[in-house]
Amino acid sequence: MKKFILVRLVNILITLFLIATLTFFLMKTLPGSPFDEEKLMNLSEELRMEFYAKYGLDEPLHIQYFKYMGDLVQGDLGLSYYYKEQPVSSLIMDRLAPSALIGLQAVVLGLSIGIILGMVAAFRHNTGWDYFTMIIAVLGVSVPNFVLAAFFQFYIGLKWGILPVAYWESYDHSILPTIALAVGVIAQIARFMRNEMLEVLQQDYIITAQSKGLGDWVVLIRHAIRNAMIPIVTILGPVVVSLLTGSLVIENIFSIPGIGSLFVDSIKMNDYTTIMGLTLFYSAFFILTMLIVDILYGIIDPRIRVHGKE
Amino acid sequence: MQQTEQKEQQHEILPNEMFEIVGRKEEESEKINKPILSNWQDGWLRLKQNKAAVISLVVILLIVVLSFIGPYFSEYSYEQTNYEKVYSEPSGEHWLGTDKFGRDQWTRLWEGTRVSLYIAVLAALLDILIGITYGAISAWKGGKVDNIMQRIIEILVGIPNLIIIILLIMIMRPGIMTIMLAMVITGWVNMARLVRGQVFKLKTQEYVLASRALGASTSRIILGHMLPNTLGIIIINLMFTIPSAIFTEAFLSFIGLGLQEPLASLGVLINDGFQSMRNQFYLLAYPAIVIVALMVCFNMLADGLRDAFDPRMRK
DSSP, X not given: OHHHHHHHHHHHHHHHHHHHHHHHHHHHHOSSOXXXXXXXXXXXXXXXHHHXXXXXOSSOHHXXXXXXXXXXXXXXXXXXXXXXXXXXXXXXXXXXXXXXXXXXXXXXXXHXXXXXXXXXXXXXXXXXXXXXXXXXXXXXXXXXXXXXXXXXXXXXXXXXXXXXXXXXXXXXXXXXXXXXXXXXXXXXXXXXXHHHHHHHHTSHHHHXXXXXXXXXXXXXXXXXXXXXXXXXXXXXXXHHHHHHHXXXXXXHHTTOOSHHHHHHHHHHTTOHHHHHHHHHHHXXXXXXXXXXXXXXXXXXXXXXXXXXXX | OHHHHHHHHTXXXXXXXXXXXXXXXXXXXXXXXXXOOOHHHHHHHHHHHOHHHHHHHHHHHHHHHHHHHGGGXXXXXXXXXXXXXXXXXXXXXXXXXXXXXXXXXXXXXXXXXXXXXXXXXXXXXXXXXXXXXXHHHHHHHOHHHHHHHHHHHHHHHTSOHHHHHHHHHHHSOOSHHHHHHXXXXXXXXXXXXXXXXXXXXXXXXXXXXXXXXXTOOHHHIIIIIIHHHHHHHHHHHHHHHHHHHHHHHHHHHHTTOSOOTTOOOHHHHHHHHHHTTTTOHHHHHHHHHHHHHHHHHHHHHHHHHHHHHOGGGOO
């Protein structure tokens, strides 16, 4: 196990290094600049050089690269081009809370509703409940979350005025974005849970338990659910990905000051350092989640024990 | 003996004389009464019984046809602006109304649908082409080559796709080809893994060994024997890739990295509709309905295909 984690950590470092290198050079080849070129040209030669020096743009590319990587190791992501004078790392930290709140709420909501729906659907296989769940599952993965969010905003926010339309002022403001994000998660989990549950319900140990004379509920709770829930861990990866992508648009739609909207804004503003910082942040977050998922899986399911080599 | 006679008299059992030895007719007993069905016909029969999948197929075909002929029903072109008729409600003249430049929404809707479908289908096909090549080579060569190729995939899988797509589109100028290429660069990995798994499994089958013993070349074995047996998963995967490509395109357009004016795609239309949703909800509603219909139908058709061609997966 220790060796497995170690190998994975080395792999993660290599991946992050590659991503950092790639984004650095990609950003350098980008056309256009976040600065107002005309104003820059009006500055005196001296002032302009000083300006470039502040952002480390006066040095040759390879020096810039080594500097960037050196700073990166120390957790310094450079200065934002657009948000004047602000270091990217503190920009991300400032914006993290709303995204984390919405993301966590969506995971909790999605997991709980998804698991319950999936279980009921499997237990009442081929009944109204089952069909209802399947319809939710198909719609949930098919309706793009930004379309859903826009409809929520229009009907619940604008027309009926039940919940705030946008912005980030009170807890109520987090409800609509959370639901918009959670629907996709509910669909993924419900579908997965239903299939797992159907599989488990056919296993010999369930029949054994039933023939021992255990009641339906005891069989369900003590034997079926526990086994069906193990593989849920494996789809946490895709779920996290859909939350990450979802947050980009949903924070934008509801004008939430989170990292998703920061990313989209920095794309629109050509704020390269922020884009690079967030790319790394997202990648690291994603990769670490995957690692945790794999480790968790090994711990929860004793049948799967990871050994050193793969 | 006596009993038998008694029973014979009572007609309870039939006398032996009434029986005649017919013998076994090989042709008769071994005769196949139903036409021989290939795997494909078999799958098609199963698919036809899945109502949801059939309806989805019909709806998809309808949308495809409309996306081609739809614009001809209207006298306006998708880029023709009319500043006197900005934001007009749906009417006899403009069936779905007009947008902020007075462009006919009906024409733009179907133009956009066609562009979205075009990007999605082409991206999915390219994914598959690269995926098959990569996966087949990796599995067929095995050993060191496979090892290195799989390490590369492992690293690629570790990177969130969308981030790479966004970076790539920022570098190349947004356009139909750019969006497609950016999606392909990250999208083929899944296919490659599937194909590799399948080829690995088939590699050890007897008929492949037999074919090799008869002197078939590698490419012949791969193209002639392995590909047909992998085609099922490939098609199923294609059907799942198309809706996710439609989604990605719409997503990119929505965050402002999609096609540029006056080109339309479903994502561009939804984005425009969202901007003016407050007063002109119809601008958002129709493209949203089309994209949802497409996504639902492709997903259901893909489910149906998987059930039909891969019965082990059936639940």
